[in-house]
Amino acid sequence: MHNNLAFLLAVMTTLNETFVDTDKFVRFAKAVLPKVPPLTPKALRQCLFKYVTMMKLPDRVAEQRGINLYPSPWGAGRMDAFGRALNTGFVRLDPHNVRQLNAPVDYPQLWGAWRYDWVQWNASIQNPMGRNIAQSIGLRATVKFPEKILPSPVETKVDASKLNGLEQKVRLLNAPRWPDKVFPAVDPNKAAQGKGLYNKLCAGCHRPAPLKDANPFGQRYDMDHHSVIKITTIGTDPTHAVNFQARTVRTGLLMGVFGRPVIPAVEATQWLTSKIMEINNWPDRAPNYWRAPLAYLARPHAGIWATAPYLHNGSVPTLRHLLSPVEQRPMRFCLGALEFDPANVGFKSDCLPGEIPFDATLPGNSNAGHEFRNDDRHGHRFDKIECDELARHGREGILGCELTEDERSAIIEYLKTCDEENLICDLKES
Template structure:
């Protein structure tokens, strides 16, 4: 009996030690070290006022109800250092300025895109993750940093599932909150800082509110983990945007049976010039600017109430209350119209070789312009006649471009049961939604696609938000964007956007599966099957982030579902299976890259010399 008790105690002790080790590593995620740049260069993309408006205008997201002043008061799981100190948040890839100080727009002195909004009912200020958090980039070279406004973020924001090797912000935030709640000394310090003169009388209510938010965070992490919703790790600079929005709206808010495996992470697309596009999103599935922004806000965490307190559908006149902020979304959209593509900073990355770029221009005309050159349409051929210019976006079928199909396939194939909402087709016909390539008669409420379902939900959310804000039809037409309806098209392909500023947006392809432009212009067999992501250090010759192994990095494996690096290939032989052009020699690849550094920069483009352009050839006839 004594031996049994000793054995049992030993087992319990080992289990506790094991649990402690696991908690330690989960609470201390695997992250890159942060080295502050000696200088941060802002490019001439817009004014400082417009930049700050973009960085810190809220859109209505709530991060599970996290209050703005809480994040400043949170401590690290172990010790008393603050969780939200800039040098720590920068390790997740969030962007800071070595010289930044608290301001009226950013009183807590948080990274780009961390802002706040005030709830109209409770008066509470919620932490609000804005579009700038995911659509602002930075490149570093020899100790200097270049900010890319409207570019692609390289942070680790999306994942909530705790792992021993992961570096997700959601994991770290959840652990910080859990250690604060369950450690009386930590919670006392936290409460004293948050409540100030209202301590201790407000302590119990604060603890209750804090626990509700913590429970939501932990429940989301558990739900994502035990359902295996996100098997393809996103790592730095990616999120399964379409899958997460669908799971949030159709699963979290509506019905557990609607959760779908989301295994198609995508990079964050750059935002300059998007107001000119006839269709946006990677697959060209969205048309109206306001609907695109409302959908994004819902996916990032804006509150949404699709059912009443009894779990029943909401009456047509009351659909659907949310926390999205229409005036702020309109401000962001109008501000982004002023954003210019970044120009290659020669003082930091080196002079452009103009003779080489001249050769590259001829190669661009031969190999790239057909899909990627802007295609402005005359007024009578535009979706929005008043939009000038309006560029027609070419959506290239997967059967031609050959890039990883998982994103486009998931959007086209996933179906959701929304019958609990109690909609009728007669009600939907009154909404300002236009289906391209489909009709309302074909809609099945027990099996609706994500694009169509989100379009109708967004239409109701917009209607309610405009109504609550007292905004009339004339002003609404302007705020929606050129009077456009909520358009939906579902194509198995990816949008080929103009390439001005493309040099500033690594890694490449929609899923970030190619680390630099040189490899993108190379045959697939020359591309890296695995490479490391999360290092901001830039390679100005091959044009991409450094991709060799480093501490705290994320290993992107292109053999994993959703991570494929095939397609968009330049290789001699048949024009099939994603081969879109002839093989380019290494010198030709470098020449084309040199031209992409100046594309859109009128000052440098005018200095190029004319070089004869080879005709594009379709390749050999491989049929039969």
Template sequence: MKEALQKLGIGSMLALSAALPTRAQQNAPDKHVIVLDQAWSQEDRDWYDHFSQGSAVLAYDLFLNLEAADSQDLFRSGLHDPRYGLILAAASPSNPDGLPIGISKTTVATPIKGWPAGDYAGPTCAACHQGHLRYKGQLIRIEGGVSDTVDFQGLVRGVDGALRATLTDPAKFDRLAARLGAATPEAKDKLRNRVESEAVRVHDYADRTSVTPHSWGPGRMDALTMIVDRTTATLAGIPENWSSGIAPVKPPFLWNAPQGLWTQWSAFAQDPIARNFGETMGVFLPVDLSSKTPAEGLFQSNAALLELQRVEGMLDRLAPPSWPEDVLGRIDRDKAKAGKALFAENCAGCHNMWPYRMTEPNKFGKQFVLVGLTPQTDVGTDKAQFEALRPVAITGELSKFLPPEFRDKPLLPPFVFSTVLGVVVREVAERKLKLTEAAEADLHGYRERSTARPPEHVYKAAPREGVWATAPFLHNASVPNLYEMLLPAAERTKKFYLGGDFDPVKVGLDTKAQSGSFLIDTTLVGNSNSGHSFQNGPRGDGVVGPLLTDEQRWALVEYLKSIPEMPGRITPFAGPPERRAAQD
């Protein structure tokens, strides 16, 4: 099975000076937003916040004019509410309708089964991969960071509720019709039919794909299960393939991701276009997986491959954020130096340190940052991600059109089935681009797709530059701050609020504060804060280091605040200058 996957190029799938950071408040949409030096221009930020990745949730005119389920206010006017958590953005030439960060206008140029041609509203990368730290009434913007306020589950249910209320409340529907200029009975009937069709698509996602035994809360989602469910169950029309999303994770930060050998929490992806396209498959990309044959539209999609390539290129030059000392307090450099030595001794075996250890050059001359891969049984963190999917998936009529290695197989592992479907859909879209060999290699990030064998049941341990800005911690956001990451796991806080104010002392969320919008309970399935424990005893089975003194913990926290040591430093693919010089 693994050999077949490698032939398909999906082996790499399995599995954003000592000077202070730049203050660019004059370029921010809100005067209270502090923008750090991450090597992006304002033009970069504006594009990233609203570019289309091809996803289409709701017809654009409906999105602009739909009322909230419980009021006559427009649904879009409340998207900053804690129930949904999006960050508002001012109207501008690049965002004429004043969409919040992470929402874009998408055009479906050619009809895809279930999606008529037209303009739609849909999510894009920044919805989940754009961070804002709240501190003393100010927002510190973290490009490519972790959104700890966006409740994707709540957002989908909010759209679903608004659509259903519009269809069942005559007064709501009449107000929508008036806004859209549908005055005659015929025009109203046509509008109702359109809203009903849109509502089915959204309701399927809200009522099946994002159904879970308990709410994930803001900044967390079981993205992997949602992708697999949507492709193998909803779009394929095989409801028996559904699995419950019991393994919520926080969106990983994006700086150094293109340069890293592996991405995703369980290290199943290398090829950037495969990774980015797979994400769109999970969040409303129009895809036809139910037509009878390719001639009838099977495997057609609204793929935006060149836009996904452009955003990957932007991430290539995204620097990790440096601690803003003029806002959050001065760094004790002596303490940070002691912490650096402790990190090198206790953490660098998994978490690569600058100047990074790199792979050998591949056939394209590219080198990548080595990323630690730690078996779950060793690190001991929550294992629900490896248990969420059902054992097998039914392939149904789709089996006739799969690549030879998988053709006519009635059952496949769900992740394999979903991955193969994604590859077929993406390759159909790639063929339309008619790329040269060089352009194809660029699209795939100069990765050797046929050689990498994905690890199993491991968690990624990436470099820690900028990690200070990405609380809460662990892959499932179950540890509130960096200080608690250095404690024995049994001593960590079991319940705390997500989406609250930033604590610059323990670096993360204040466990005593109630300013957040959602109380996470780490005793629930998928929420465990076990593992990655510093305590006495042999290594493994959740223990990753020795019991630390409080002085050592604070030194390590200070070091993690201090990296990257140079603001705006972008990681090159061929390694840092000093390492390249040594190789030459």
């Protein structure tokens, strides 16, 4: 529920004020200087100036070029990390590399993510360290492209060994267990009914097979086989996947490296993150391959009860809403409160006075798709045979026919049992 945009803007404002306001700077220097290697107050002020200028560069370029960087508020729990990493990483090659940040995505759960063979909502990155490096860049770790290309075209403050330390810690995270002492305990009969429905309607996409090859890191999942679903099938908001596929980078200073003035963004990020791995002497030689499918990942459901809001863009506040047709999903709601709603499974999402709601009509915010409903958008009602057909293949955002209230409750009950011991929702008997 962290509001990253508000946080980052606050940090930037404060750093800027620390630079311009002498009293503030003196207080800052007093606190910081004893903790850093010998540095004069003047040198510290210069560092601060350089850092603030670098942090503000994409925003300044956007202003000059008339780009509204944030067309809709990201709100709690979402950020356009790809968009920002590309802006920050490549603005120095050419100011035209700055784009609007209009596809914020929900922070996904991290437990178990290292088991996937592809990560990110759009299944675009193979080596999580590639992702981690891109994130550091997005959060303004410095990257410099020297005028002279050789020996290395990149200088950076990204510290891959520290990132690797974090990555190893993430592997220790366990999916949380439904707290049946705090919330009503799971009803085993309902969960058993839900398991049957889950096996029929959900497992085909959400239960990946283990990868066949032995892996020193433990069991891993073959996400690519059944769990990378085309946006035309899943029907959820396409902006995130489309942006990443369509985006290009002007190579500017690095024209000599790429031999072309414009390259796909995915090629540029793969190159930059691989270079940073090299200069960091990164020992993990796992391939750092990037791609941009027009698709989203159907993750396994361990601990999914704890991860509201749902879908990649956080557009659906509870599991019950997600299992309902789009007409029964709220178009406006507010997130950020931490009161849990155990009946519908998600956070309470009423708006307080003055709060800016999540607005599903804004670009990037569509709450449609991934639906179980009885008619398509052309008004055609499905018969029994079509319902079964949909449940096997899905089409234009519809994955099956409408679930009764009782079926929705049963599936939710079963999802509560997917936890660390039941990682891909099939091991434990309910």
